[in-house]
Amino acid sequence: MTTSDTPSAAPAAPAAPPVTASADARAQDRLRALHRAGQLAERYPEVEALLADLPAERLPQAGQLLSRVDADEVLRHHPRTPVVGVAVTGHGTLAPLVPALTAETARHGMLLRPYVADFGGYVFDLSDPSRPLHAAGADLVLCVLDPMAVLDELPTPWQVADVERTLEEKVRLWDGLVGRFRAESPATLVLNTLPLPRRFTAQLVDHRSRAVLGAAWREANARLLRLAEAHPSLVVLDLDPLIADGGPASETRLSLYAKSHLSAGLLAAYAREIGHLARHLAGRTKKALALDLDGTLWGGVLGEDGPEGIEVGDGYRGEAFQEFQRTVRQLGSQGVLLTAVSKNDLEPVRKVLADHPGMVLREEDFVRVTANWRPKPDNIRETAEVLNLGTDSFVFLDDSPYECGLVRRELPEVATVRLDEEPAEHLERLLRDSWFGVREVTAEDRSRPSRYRDESARGDFLRSFDSLDDYLRELGVHVRLARMERADVGRVAQLTLRTNQFNLTTVRLQPAEVEALADDPDALVLTVRSGDRFGDNGLVGALLLRRDGDVCRVENMLLSCRVFARGIEQTCMATVLRRARKAGFRAVEGRYRETAKNGGVREFYPECGFGRADGGGADAGGGAELAFRHDLADVPAPPDHVSLTLALNGGLL
Incomplete structure (x- = not known):
């Protein structure tokens, strides 16, 4: 992976407008215009901000445009652009994965160099160092597994015992392949769990057999997930949470005719997870979460409604804000630095954090609480300076389109996440991009917030000399x-x-x-x-x-x-x-x-x-x-x- 961080010679990306109902349409139009003018390579630094406004379902379309851009041409204009090499192999047809990967890496400010291996050759690709996949020199090697890698080998008719035997053979095979690949390549290898298609469970007419099949399938997936414990350079993605978010795991027609055994929607969700992993491997993981308060951690406006009038804890909206706070606190317990950046007077904020019975987050959960009437970009800069962090280490959450637009314009390196008026959606908007994802949480990570609180005290101590x-x-x-x-x-x-x-x-x-x-x-x-x-x-x-x-x-x-x-x-x-x-x-x-x-x-x-x-x-x-x-x-x-x-x-x- 190219070791530079962010473009320096590139022209600054234009400020993104405040997010509105048509912001995604404007972003899509701008991408098309750059493509038609042949300027996507020259204007590549604009792409990250444009993709930030696109909903997930439109990213593959953007990826189709971006995948036609010559990576060397981008680097000629912007030599500091971080490059991630990704090699793709697997059991089924996987070429449609490339546009989704292209969009997901681009939306994190990176450039994709893809290599797609021949159809169905993953066993040879991983085990034979003379194969082109090894010569590609990728940072990430994706071995995309699908259920047909198991089900294609069943006899006709088949019984649950046949599936159990095949699963056992496959897990042993995959374990051996990981060991051989690790001996030959420094790349990070990614496997994934296998969805169980209903069109196969439904072929069993008794519920007892279906239950036994489901248990055997899940046990094999559990063994797959545990392979990462024995192989430090391996990542195993669990597809179950992605499938649970909605959409089919496979589409029968595409599976039978095109040998594309995972649906386009699931491949797009898979690509999003790979984008998060690539961002981490490139050293671009975020460290600090800067939170608005009014409309973000609680409902209402503290200065107008008073502590008794804000929504947190009571009522269905108050419970949604409370659940969001639990999630934020969970992130903080794993080393994410929580900061508050609010347009409020400081003492009422401190009083709510200390005394309000519905609050899950307290002042001691934050490494710094800033409440004043200065512009929020200035407060984020000051917080970064006090904590000795770069502003590019921050994710900013706010429900105000104006504040989000201002931070995007003044601090484009900050990941800005705009919330809306529905607090039940706050969780998804915060978590969907795994901004703080790492390979493993260490003891150092868990103790980081308390050490940064000490850092704030050191800053006060310095000012006394x-x-x-x-x-x-x-x-x-x-x-x-x-x-x-x-x-x-x-x-x-x-x-x-x-x-x-x-x-x-x-x-x-x-x-x-x-x-x-x-x-x-x-x-x-x-x-x-x-x-x-x-x-x-x-x-x-x-x-x-x-x-x-x-x-x-x-x-x-x-x-x-x-x-x-x-x-x-x-x-x-x-x-x-x-x-x-x-x-x-x-x-x-x-x-x-x-x-x-x-x-x-x-x-x-x-x-x-x-x-x-x-x-x-x-x-x-x-x-x-x-x-x-x-x-x-x-x-x-x-x-x-x-x-x-x-x-x-x-x-x-």
Whole structure:
């Protein structure tokens, strides 16, 4: 996957108008006009905002237009556009999946490079490294399974025992294929569960046999889902929740005549889930949810109706707002940073959060509550600054078309979700794009909100000092630099996927790749933990090192944005330099690969005493790639306000 983040040389996308009943029609007309004029490649940065206004059922049509655009032509105009390579294989006909995938990646600001394997060849595609699928070099490999992969092999007539036997054989086959594929490819492999068509269950005339068949089928799907526990680079999508949202799982005529065994609607929903996964692998997962209050968390207007008059808890609408709050709180419990951005006076808001009996969310559930009469884009910017996050980390929810339009215009990088007057629909609008989806929720994720609340306290503490040096001395920063333990693999992989600002190369790694580094005798993965007088920050960074003769190479260094500028990064690099000299290395070398978001660390190596080295140039995404070298003759001392604990346990250093 191309490691750049967002277009920088591209012209700014025009502001989307406030969402109205005709906004989707205007967006569709604009896409058609760009297509007719041959300007879709040139104006590609506009596409993300246009697709945001299209309902899900119209996205495949947009994908038909976008799939005709030459990806290389887009990159010629906008070389920083993130590219995701997706290879598709499976049992049935899958070419119709490409337009849906094209639209879903485009609506998240990415560009699709698809490869579709030959019909029905998934067993050979996954097991044989000489097949074109492996040569495609995809980031994601989709092996789309369908029920006919099992049912086509039944005898005529068949019994439930025949299905059970075939299911057992297939699950064993798929397990083996995953293992062989993982040994040959670093790509993320995606399988899916199998829907059970009624046209087969109905062929059994007794309900007892239907029940036994249903149990066997679900047990096989459960085993499929559990394959991901044994294979870290595997994702298994459960199709049942997608089918439950409506529409048939298959269409008999298309299944029989075209061998397209999953319906167009189900493939479109599947593509949406793949778009979410691709967004995460590209490091574009959101971190913070900025919530309006009036009309969003409760019904009515607090300033006009008073605490007693708002709708939450009582009545059918109040219960709908309460259920929405439960969902928001559930997200917060998994590491999503909840913030409130409201046009209200602060004290009445705090009183409702503290005392209203219908409220599920309380002030302590939020990392920051902002209630004033300033423009909401300004408040989102300020919240991002206080939390040390980029505004592109935010999702904004509001029921006001005006406020949503304003945020879209002023902060197009914020994912803006417009709610309407029906609170029962709030849940679906929040959840349908899985903005905060990750491969695995870690202990670090669950503790993140409390640490960001500490971050807000640090900001207040900083404002009480006349100088940054005085603040840092009183902050009491401590760092633990240690060899990575097995329990940290998921968190380190997550840092490579989600960290954009302090990420020297923006190379994304899956857990299996991090494990491989840990097992390599010529490599060393160091974890960085930090804390201070306000609490423990947890695992906030990593250094990936490799021996190359008498040179120690820094393959990457990552640090969470919430601990920038406290001397942690300088302490870690100074320690690596000192330990490398002690271990007998002649030099330490590293590279910086420029992206749209990591410009703030461009001078990190020079500030640590490194000089420029030969071997720089431009990376595949068009950004600068700079090489640096430190000869270890004059190693800088770490900042004196940081205390350091080492736990390296041998190895490279």
